[in-house]
């Protein structure tokens with residue numbers, strides 16, 4: 303069986319084709335970049351998705367050498383995300399499903415991050431650390447649902463890094479710019495460290511770091527210190543969840559998972575608790591079509607589908623509300 | 630000296646100390662974080678834990694007796710509490726026993742709050758039901774002094790989350806019992822305000838589902 307998955311929750315429009323044996327046949331993504339210093343404008347992001355959608359679809363089909371008729375199901379990211387972006391992807395998905403007369407499968411975007419990371423790393427029953435622009439959550443699976451052990455109480459880790467980058471007039475998403483700047487930082491600046499049980503809070507850290515930068519601290523040092531403090535906070539929360547759940551695997555996924563310093567911290571913690579750390583491959587860490595396609599396979603095999611006229615997007619959609627029959 | 634448990638923050642050893650049965654809680658260096666940050670965290674947590682654990686006892690919340698604190702090695706020596714963690718126990722209780730225990734948990738949380746103490750890490754791993762049937766609160770490393778509604782709300786939210794993540798099959802009834810116990814200490818009105826805040830805080834996360 304082959305599933306075509308469409309991702310369009312925020313800045314990325316992507317189409318992936320994945321087979322039920324877990325082979326990622328193709329994964330084509332096109333990302334909208336707002337002007338430097340600016341955040342994503344929802345309408346412009348959707349405009350971008352409209353423009354690139356035909357090209358991305360064509361490329362995916364050509365590169366995979368798979369004919370449309372060979373596709374067994376169409377999956378799309380139903381939420382959470384920006385309304386206009388989501389609607390664009392959903393529209394393309396509905397059209398394909400109707401035209402090809404194939405089932406339409408709604409996928410929660412974060413479940414896509416987790417499932418593709420599980421497929422590509424082989425992690426079994428892990429403590430999941432999902433860090434992206436939309437999520438900062440520590441999760442473990444139990445009885446049909448992902449259970450939240452810890453999360454951010456305000457902004458996400460991706461938000462923190464992106465907003466700091468924007469402050470310094472870099473374009474969004476800015477996580478990788480921050481990482482390379484942090485590499486050149488030397489001085490550790492004292493910033494607010496806020497951990498509440500297994501939860502973290504980053505808004506105070508962002509305010510303090512912006513202030514320091516505006517007051518003349520070297521950007522490299524600010525980036526270095528922000529990484530040190532924010533990653534240590536997440537790592538502490540993760541370690542507490544790991545000690546509590548006694549899991550033997552840790553799975554790091556989401557766009558921020560690409561960060562080497564974060565990987566290093568979690569490696570140390572996992573080792574301390576005799577757990578193996580699995581890190582999603584960099585190409586699949588950010589939003590991509592393959593995440594939706596693979597999760598679409600799993601959902602389809604569990605007979606999850608939606609009627610086209612009921613296939614509403616859910617821009618606010620918590621991942622612990624999604625029933626997962628396949629795990 | 631036997632390693633009792635390896636927590637997230639500390640290693641806990643059980644041993645005999647001047648004839649007393651004690652737990653030695655050692656906050657070891659965490660190599661994953663910057664040495665400056667590491668030292669600051671270990672020192673402040675050790676200090677808080679010893680001080681507020683002692684205070685809590687004075688407020689009528691059972692906690693281990695503190696025998697010694699060593700700030701250079703960030704170590705606390707405290708009374709060993711023989712019993713079971715609530716986390717390990719909950720499953721083996723009858724429904725009535727479970728709800729009674731939860732109501733007691735709620736009362737103790739209320740008592741802490743009424744005495745300006747926020748625990749900061751309320752989970753079922755951090756509560757021990759002693760062999761004599763007394764419920765002890767431990768692990769005060771994240772505790773602080775406050776009377777703010779927000780801090781009380783976060784405290785109860787963490788407790789609620791612990792039930793929904795770990796004991797999901799009876800989370801609803803347990804948290805309800807906790808709330809009722811909490812109201813006994815705090816009064817109905819104050820309790821209602823804190824619960825309202827709990828709901829408000831949990832909706833702050835970006836992706837709360839619309840109901």
Ligand SMILES: Nc1ncnc2c1ncn2[C@@H]1O[C@H](COP(=O)(O)OP(=O)(O)OP(=O)(O)O)[C@@H](O)[C@H]1O
Pocket residue numbers: 311312313382383411412415433434435436437459460461463464475476477478481556557558559560561562587588589
């Ligand atoms: N090397 C890196 N270091 C830190 N952060 C990074 C790095 N590379 C990417 N990121 C961050 O990853 C985030 C994007 O991740 P992703 O595409 O998974 O999320 P999203 O679509 O914004 O949110 P979600 O997937 O939760 O809806 C951005 O915040 C970006 O800055």
Ligand SMILES: Nc1ncnc2c1ncn2[C@@H]1O[C@H](COP(=O)(O)OP(=O)(O)OP(=O)(O)O)[C@@H](O)[C@H]1O
Pocket residue numbers: 542545546633634635636637638639640641652654693707708709710711714754755757767768769770
């Ligand atoms: N005084 C005590 N008497 C008996 N057992 C204890 C005592 N203190 C701690 N323990 C045991 O050790 C475990 C860990 O202790 P504690 O929570 O203080 O450590 P921690 O490293 O701060 O933990 P966490 O993982 O919650 O951060 C407890 O769950 C309990 O089983």
Ligand SMILES: [Mg+2]
Pocket residue numbers: 636754755768
């Ligand atoms: Mg503990």
